[in-house]
Amino acid sequence: MMSHLPVLQVIVPLLAAPLCALVRHGRTAWAIAVASSWVSLWMAWKIFQLVQADGAISYNLGGWPAPIGIEYKIDALSAFVLIIVTLVGAVVTPYALKSVGREVGTSREALFYAAFLLCLSGLLGIVVTGDMFNVFVFLEISSLSAYALIALGRDRRALTASYQYLIMGSVGATFIVIGIGMLYVMTGSLNMADLAILLPELPSNRTIPVAFAFLSVGVCLKLALFPLHMWLPNAYAYAPSAVTAFIASTATKVAIYMLLRFFFTVFGVHFSFSEMQLGIILLPLSLIAIFSMSLVAIFQTNVKRMLAYSSLAQIGYIILGISFFSNTGLTAGILHLFNHAIIKGSLFMALGCVMYRLNSVELENMRGLGKKMPLTMGAFMVGGFSLIGVPFTAGFVSKWYLIQGAIEKGLWPVALLILMTSLMAVVYIWRVVESVYFSEFDESQNDDCTEAPLGLLLPTWALALLCLYFGINATLTTSGASLAAANLLRIGS
Amino acid sequence: MNAVGFLNYWFVVVLMMIGFYILIAQGNLVKKIIGLNIFQTSVFILYISMGKIEGATAPILNSNWSVYSNPLPHVLILTAIVVGVATSALGLSLVVRIHEAYGSVEEDQINEMDRSV
Numbered sequence: 041m042m043s044h045l046p047v048l049q050v051i052v053p054l055l056a057a058p059l060c061a062l063v064r065h066g067r068t069a070w071a072i073a074v075a076s077s078w079v080s081l082w083m084a085w086k087i088f089q090l091v092q093a094d095g096a097i098s099y100n101l102g103g104w105p106a107p108i109g110i111e112y113k114i115d116a117l118s119a120f121v122l123i124i125v126t127l128v129g130a131v132v133t134p135y136a137l138k139s140v141g142r143e144v145g146t147s148r149e150a151l152f153y154a155a156f157l158l159c160l161s162g163l164l165g166i167v168v169t170g171d172m173f174n175v176f177v178f179l180e181i182s183s184l185s186a187y188a189l190i191a192l193g194r195d196r197r198a199l200t201a202s203y204q205y206l207i208m209g210s211v212g213a214t215f216i217v218i219g220i221g222m223l224y225v226m227t228g229s230l231n232m233a234d235l236a237i238l239l240p241e242l243p244s245n246r247t248i249p250v251a252f253a254f255l256s257v258g259v260c261l262k263l264a265l266f267p268l269h270m271w272l273p274n275a276y277a278y279a280p281s282a283v284t285a286f287i288a289s290t291a292t293k294v295a296i297y298m299l300l301r302f303f304f305t306v307f308g309v310h311f312s313f314s315e316m317q318l319g320i321i322l323l324p325l326s327l328i329a330i331f332s333m334s335l336v337a338i339f340q341t342n343v344k345r346m347l348a349y350s351s352l353a354q355i356g357y358i359i360l361g362i363s364f365f366s367n368t369g370l371t372a373g374i375l376h377l378f379n380h381a382i383i384k385g386s387l388f389m390a391l392g393c394v395m396y397r398l399n400s401v402e403l404e405n406m407r408g409l410g411k412k413m414p415l416t417m418g419a420f421m422v423g424g425f426s427l428i429g430v431p432f433t434a435g436f437v438s439k440w441y442l443i444q445g446a447i448e449k450g451l452w453p454v455a456l457l458i459l460m461t462s463l464m465a466v467v468y469i470w471r472v473v474e475s476v477y478f479s480e481f482d483e484s485q486n487d488d489c490t491e492a493p494l495g496l497l498l499p500t501w502a503l504a505l506l507c508l509y510f511g512i513n514a515t516l517t518t519s520g521a522s523l524a525a526a527n528l529l530r531i532g533s
Numbered sequence: 534m535n536a537v538g539f540l541n542y543w544f545v546v547v548l549m550m551i552g553f554y555i556l557i558a559q560g561n562l563v564k565k566i567i568g569l570n571i572f573q574t575s576v577f578i579l580y581i582s583m584g585k586i587e588g589a590t591a592p593i594l595n596s597n598w599s600v601y602s603n604p605l606p607h608v609l610i611l612t613a614i615v616v617g618v619a620t621s622a623l624g625l626s627l628v629v630r631i632h633e634a635y636g637s638v639e640e641d642q643i644n645e646m647d648r649s650v
């Protein structure tokens with residue numbers, strides 16, 4: 041049983057999904073979704089412990105040995121990302137009962153959970169697999185279900201947002217397939233570990249850099265790096281709250297995982313950062329992303345949209361850490377993968393509570409909400425402060441590492457810019473604080489507005505408390521992230 | 534190895550650019566999906582072409598032959614075709630929903646309606 045954990049990690053949600061679609065009963069489907077997402081979290085935790093103790097796990101699918109058969113390979117980075125995805129999944133599914141029932145409608149609830157579990161298993165598949173083409177297949181499983189989930193939003197703009205995401209996402213995925221095809225034609229292998237050995241031995245040629253370019257653009261489209269981010273703000277803003285909370289904290293993170301896997305494991309640090317100069321490309325793009333997206337976030341009136349732009353800026357921080365290609369920079373990037381996932385998860389879930397009571401997340405409708413929904417807004421504030429990077433919150437730890445990484449590289453202006461953009465985060469979070477705590481609630485508009493139900497509050501606060509916990513005691517996350525970073529750099533050199 | 538020998542790949546490039554151009558330039562949502570389809574099809578041809586070995590036969594064991602084409606790209610593309618079909622189906626069903634909600638499948642009209650809200 042334990043030796044089959046890598047494949048069970050994918051199979052459990054993958055089989056639970058059609059089960060949800062077949063039972064057709066909202067509550068039963070929900071129970072199945074909760075059970076399978078918690079089982080996934082448990083398995084991810086077991087795998088994490090195994091990897092931390094004994095190093096990478098390799099699993100041959102169907103018993104076929106590696107270069108011929110499909111190999112599932114879980115190293116420190118995969119195990120870390122597995123925890124992120126399953127943790128958010130396990131917190132969002134209980135939350136979905138009330139939120140989805142209200143926002144999607146009871147008739148489509150069962151299908152919602154089916155799509156949700158498919159998305160979860162696709163994301164987990166990308167993380168566990170060691171086969172290039174398998175990555176594409178799982179990528180499409182997760183993306184197609186994500187398009188369907190986003191289109192379930194009540195606003196009709198959810199449909200156009202989903203359509204736009206579908207077009208951009210499919211282009212990105214097709215670029216990735218082209219890149220994989222070029223690697224295959226040069227090496228005759230699809231196994232990542234095998235490719236890592238074969239690629240450096242090839243004589244210098246033009247196909248590999250072209251493959252590298254296709255893969256870079258494809259993955260950057262998926263992870264919404266500036267200037268390939270146009271699909272993201274609308275998709276996050278109009279999707280149902282539970283979907284936004286899940287997708288915002290996992291889908292882009294897994295895309296960043298793909299970036300790390302391709303550039304560090306498959307191509308190797310030397311090829312990616314010395315020959316292809318990836319650092320010089322990613323550094324300015326991530327800085328522009330951080331700066332311009334933080335600026336745009338300040339002027340948003342829809343809070344969900346504001347947080348979507350803030351997500352783009354946070355993705356910039358993660359890519360910035362990666363672009364240093366040093367141990368500290370990578371640790372910061374990987375650490376922020378986790379911290380940003382729980383921060384954005386708690387923020388979007390708090391907004392879901394607001395949506396449940398107010399049917400709106402416009403800033404002007406949220407006036408004086410601090411008195412009406414103190415617990416919801418409290419969770420929002422914890423997430424908000426963490427986003428800014430206030431000490432004793434999770435965001436502080438990753439920014440600390442990031443600034444250290446910048447200083448190590450002698451990039452003082454970059455370190456300064458990180459501090460400056462944190463102040464911009466203060467501005468947009470403060471706009472919410474001002475509206476929520478320092479304005480009067482408009483009683484005529486909605487007089488029966490009270491605290492959100494417990495089913496929504498508990499998961500929201502669970503993530504909010506994690507933001508605080510990992511801000512005070514960050515040993516678990518930092519040790520996991522630094523081990524992953526060290527592994528990535530050792531394979532490459 | 535000359536331009537004619539690479540004929541397949543030239544077709545791939547042309548098809549890819551046609552598809553990509555439709556995808557970017559067209560404002561009609563259905564046509565965009567068709568552009569996406571052409572774009573993806575060009576990649577299918579790219580894969581199928583690389584499996585071909587000159588003078589080789591189909592990969593079915595036969596005592597008269599010793600060289601076979603590589604079947605793996607075909608299998609990969611079978612998967613990719615399924616994915617492509619699913620993407621088109623989902624995309625087109627979204628277009629149907631968009632048409633119900635907006636009464637139009639033209640991008641500029643839809644943007645106009647969103648802006649006026």
